[in-house]
Amino acid sequence: MNILILGGDGFIGSHVVDKVVGLGHTVTVFDRFSYRVSKHLEHLRGKLNFVSGEFANRDVLKHVLENQDIVYHFICTTNPASSWNDPFIEVEQNLKDSIQFFELASECGVRKIIFPSSGGTIYGPQSGRIAEDTLPQPFSPYGITKLATEHFLNYFREHANIASDIYRIGNAYGPRQPVNNPQGVIALWMKHILEGSEIQVYGDRQTLRDYIYVEDIAQLMTHSLHDTDSSETYNLGTGIGVSILDLLNVFIDTIDQPFQYKVHPRRSFDNTSVILDSSRLMAFFSGFKFQSLKEKIIDTWCYVKENYTPPQKP
Ligand SMILES: NC(=O)c1ccc[n+]([C@@H]2O[C@H](COP(=O)([O-])OP(=O)(O)OC[C@H]3O[C@@H](n4cnc5c(N)ncnc54)[C@H](O)[C@@H]3O)[C@@H](O)[C@H]2O)c1
Structure with missing residues (x-):
């Protein structure tokens, strides 16, 4: 099939590109x-x-949508923190441009x-594992816009x-x-460690998150490529809630460089608890094992150390 990946040079998109190219499809980024x-x-240039x-x-x-069968849409210009004080940016950029894209895709015959x-944001305040049929109650402009995009x-x-x-x-x-993106606390903390600055930890034992390794996301997001007719909504998480303080302890145990940290109360744009029940999706992947957080934090730390470029001095 012809598969177009919008935002395919970004974090999640580029891992999906790796998987989809590996499956033998004709890919445009x-x-x-x-x-x-x-x-x-760069490793895929020519492919x-x-x-x-x-x-x-x-x-x-x-022009780029012509003759495409399936399109992944990873383009987004915001994160929950960046649009918290600027809700219009969500509507003017992410929502409006996404609707224009959906319209053009339907004109071009995308299937x-x-x-x-x-x-992490569309369900709003919840506790325990959240399934897809839970009533979404997003309270941030980012989450509200994600849900509106789903509805469009x-x-x-x-x-x-x-x-x-x-x-x-x-x-x-x-x-x-x-x-540099506050959406990715693991990468952000690693940057602060490399720069010798203090890690800022927002939340407590009740601040639970469902951390999922990007290669697991990429693999699971290719699940329905063979079926261009059906539509479905899936949670995509491990189902394990890790508190922000437990995450800090994983860093203390695994990062081979000393660092300072400071713990603060939870920020207003953060949910207290996000743990996703992904059984609807996992029903298609019998025997699938999520990667271990501790092991993959070590791999991520090695990658960040190797690829980090310090800020230029003026
Ligand atoms: N990172 C997460 O934890 C997470 C969690 C849930 C959902 N998401 C969603 O997944 C998607 C991808 O997230 P990511 O973390 O990979 O982001 P990213 O910023 O790494 O990737 C986005 C890509 O889109 C490109 N892009 C942005 N604006 C563009 C524009 N106007 N024109 C052309 N290209 C543009 C960027 O260059 C980048 O390569 C987003 O929609 C995000 O909301 C991310």
């Missing part, structure tokens, strides 16, 4: 490559098509869209017969995660 150089996919462009550019997007939603996919399914799979992802971590 669309991203705003700076100077046409890929951040993460896929690269298209550099802006997501908001209707003509460029329409399925695969969308990474946010298991329902509209395009009914209105234009375009199928969609939605994956509500937990807290992704692993190689290639941007170290």
